[in-house]
Amino acid sequence: MKVLGHRIELLTGLLLHDVTMTGLQELRFPEEKPLLRGQDAAELENSDAFLLAVDTDWKEHDIETPYGLLHVVIRGSPKGNRPAILTYHDVGLNHKLCFNTFFNFEDMQEITKHFVVCHVDAPGQQVGASQFPQGYQFPSMEQLTAMLPSVVQHFGFKYVIGIGVGAGAYVLAKFALIFPDLVEGLVLMNIDPNGKGWIDWAATKLSGLTSTLPDTVLSHLFSQEELVNNTELVQSYRQQIGNMVNQANLQLFWNMYNSRRDLDINRPGTVPNAKTLRCPVMLVVGDNAPAEDGVVECNSKLDPTSTTFLKMADSGGLPQVTQPGKLTEAFKYFLQGMGYIAYLKDRRLSGGAVPSASMTRLARSRTASLTSASSVDGSRPQACTHSESSEGLGQVNHTMEVSC
DSSP states (O other): OHHHHHHHHHHHHHHSTTOOHHHHHTOOOOOOEEOOTTTTHHHHTTOOTTSOOOOTTEEEEEEEETTEEEEEEEESOOOTTOOEEEEEOOTTOOHHHHHHHHHTSHHHHHHHTTSOEEEEEOTTOSTTOOOOOTTOOOOOHHHHHHHHHHHHHHHTOSOEEEEEETHHHHHHHHHHHHOGGGEEEEEEESOOOSOOOHHHHHHHHHHHHHSOHHHHHHHHHSOHHHHHHTOHHHHHHHHHHHHHSOHHHHHHHHHHHTTOOOOOOOOBTTBTTOOOOOSOEEEEEETTOTTHHHHHHHHHTSOGGGEEEEEETTOTTOHHHHOHHHHHHHHHHHHHHTTEEEOOOOTTOOSSOOOOOOEEEOOOOTTTOSSOOOOTTSSOOOOOOBOSSTTOTTSBOOSEEEEO
16 A cells, blocks of 8 residues: 555646645544434435435545545445445535435445445535635645545555546546546546636626526536426425535535536547547436537547447436436446446346346456456456447447447
């Protein structure tokens, strides 16, 4: 771990001038605190079913980073050489609003119980967060990225599989560009790799003058059809965004996200010294979602041999909330492509022996890898993404658009 710690410090110091090696060496971490049922009873009392109370085996931490405290919630501890699943939510949400429905889905729990799961809340966005003082400078998107090595170092993660939505997808993608050896795979939902132009910036400013902050954020999260129909889900999120996220803190995060720069990625071979994501990536977007154009453009800039593009029909702007079953199935095959295979109980089978849930290394096809299979806690595999079907386990994936 000393080697990893020094490496993170050195890279961060080189790439972000105001982060020093001594800054990382002097980090102080408070004791872990169990996140008990009912802790947020007041906030959750009127919430809907998709905001289920978290289990008692989740623990929350406030981790000190070069740019302030970062609130994270974690379940489990590092297991051998297995990666941790690390999530980052979209602007307007927190880990509960963004990921509870997905991670509480039964089949998803069958997968994640074999990994450490770490939910990261952007500064000041967690339930019950205190309002930042007057004049507080919210971290830039680059600085939000620079906070993540402190999380990796604190928990001793060797590498992570990132799951990000919107602003969180942008942060995790940038993290993978700066620290590629720490990221084994990425699931990026609703990612927009482009910075805001002047027209977009003016439109955002105008929207802020004519709409409330929750309504402005809702237009970022949901499709126009969902907003026009004012679905029950939209109404629920309007309430939760207003009640569960500090509005002053949210405004700072919203402003910073809309000031982001281009990710500056290009498909290999299209420009000299093209910079792109080196790990397997699954891009996910709902049909007619506000982020659809951005995700399509991101797909055009990634390596087609390691990218899967999943466009989900009838899922709206938040596929992890509206279609957790389909997304879980896609995530299972994504893990298979990286060398893991999940044997999940099939609830549709009424009889016969069904393998209990387990996670083992997938035997590597010679066409997919030149390395031999290793044990579940063995050396890190050379990842490659496979077709999104149970029959395609031996086929190397090229860019593939899957509508489901």
